[in-house]
Amino acid sequence: MKPFSVYVHIPFCNVKCNYCDFYVVIKHEKKGALLYSLLREIDYFAEIYHDKGYLQTIYFGGGTPSLVEPNFLYQIIQKLTKIYKYPEDIEVTIESNPNTIDEQKLKEFLSIGINRLSIGVQSFLDEDLKYLTRDHDSKTALKSIETAAKAGFENINIDLMFSIPGQTLDDWKETLRIAVQQPVKHISAYSLTLEPGTSLYYQSKKGIIYLPSIEQDADMYEFTMDFLPEHGFVQYEVSNFAKPSYESIHNLNYWYRINYLGFGPSSHSLWDNRRWHNYRNISRYIEKVNEQKHAIKDEEFLNPTEIYNERIYLGLRSRGINLKQLEEEFNINLLKHEERFFKELIENGFAVVENDMLRLTKKGYLLVDEICEQLML
Ligand code: SF4
Incomplete structure (x- = not known):
């Protein structure tokens, strides 16, 4: 049996950040219906894939999955691990934001089998966070990391972002300098990209905000690639750095083009040469799962040339x-x-x-x- 990964999209957020292109829902009233649909959708795919792979990683992404109760996530983990074979050290990650976690909740996450925590810090400078309309400040970000470590999370990732409007190379250096002093094992460092449809994109088009230049962006990225390895974080992919043996298996599986099943609105899946994605709307998603047990909006079957190109693209961005x-x-x-x-x-x-x-x-x-x-x- 081949390994595969599962991604579960929990779309709830407290606010929509101005640069965000993910499928996000601010009203949380459909939480119960979403859980019911996720469990049904998992059952539907189990009929096809239950004996075709072993489950190596589960990733709760979003949105902000740390906004839902641990029991919500527990029911999903329980269902998946009842259906599929999985290794004892299965990697289970949850994405979170600094102001959505407290020690009690984090301990409950640990107790239901979540063993990797990813915190959307983005920056340790308040000015940057304001530009990104994040609903946390640098103090909350630092506190959340400290709380996570205190609760018992050993495998912590923080997401950071550079090329933020108004950010200088010195600002970015300061964020990285603070980052490497934290009890984290993994750092994802992304350059901000302006996605059409986001409010930051329109502000930039109208000349209200200016992003750092391409040269400044390259300087920040080059500095990151020098600085993080000097502090023990090995670069194993274009944007990801980890202490030895703390690379995200879920990430690596994606780059190795290992199969994955995505559940929830807007999620994507890949199994061999079949790719598909779900409806990007929570009501539509729930309605479709009720009707037909899945919510596939589109699917395609890749030809050998397309698979070859994916291998090149994914390999060169990661370990080769x-x-x-x-x-x-x-x-x-x-x-x-x-x-x-x-x-x-x-x-x-x-x-x-x-x-x-x-x-x-x-x-x-x-x-x-x-x-x-x-x-x-
Ligand atoms: S917290 Fe993350 S997922 Fe939610 S709106 Fe902001 S960037 Fe998007």
């Missing part, structure tokens, strides 16, 4: 491409196929080949999109 496996699967010797291009990449320090793995260097990560474009069919 296994050249031997790629050749076995697609009968393409990548190095020979793009001989001149690779010669240049390797000679100029953008990529390395070690033990049949082709991976990008720090310098290469800066050009990952351009390199992928060249290699995809």
Whole structure:
């Protein structure tokens, strides 16, 4: 049996941040109906996949899943672990925001089997948090990490963001300096992207706010790639850094193109060459699950070229491409196929080949999109 992951989308948030492109619901009155639908949806897919894989990770994402009661999450974990085989050390992650957790709740999360906590800190500077319209300040962020550690969470991630309007390189350095002093094992550091449809996007279009320039963004990213490893956080993917053996298995599974089932509104799934996603509306989602036990809005079956391109794209963004496996699967010797291009990449320090793995260097990560474009069919 092959490993697979589960993602459960809990869309509730207290406020909608101005840059957020996720499917989020501010009113929480459909909580009960959502839980009922999630359990039904899990049952529906169990009929197809119960003997086809073992469950390696569960990830509660959102939204802000830490807003729901531990019992809500417990019922989902119970159902999944009754249906699927799973290892003793199954990784179960919950996303949270600093002002939605207290010691009691965190202890309850631990007691139901959640063993990895991800906190949406974004910045340790109040000015940045105001620009992002986050509903917490830096003091609350620090307190939440301290509380999580005190409650017994050992595996804590914090999400941080750079290229925030008004943010300077020194501001970002200060956030990172504070971050590495915290009892966290994993740091996700993302550059803010303006997604069409978000209010920050329109503010930028109208010239109300200005993002740091491309050069400033690259400086912040380069600094991150130097600074975090100097403090023991190894970069294992474009945006993720972890203390040794604390890489997120859920993340890695995604980058290795391991199968995953997504439950809840707007969630995505992949099983071999089949990809599908759910309705991005909680009422529609609930209605569809009631009608037909699932809420698939669209699905597609990928052809070998599309799968090959995904392997290139995902591999180069993370730990690299296994050249031997790629050749076995697609009968393409990548190095020979793009001989001149690779010669240049390797000679100029953008990529390395070690033990049949082709991976990008720090310098290469800066050009990952351009390199992928060249290699995809
Ligand atoms: S807390 Fe996260 S999911 Fe919720 S609105 Fe803000 S960015 Fe989006």
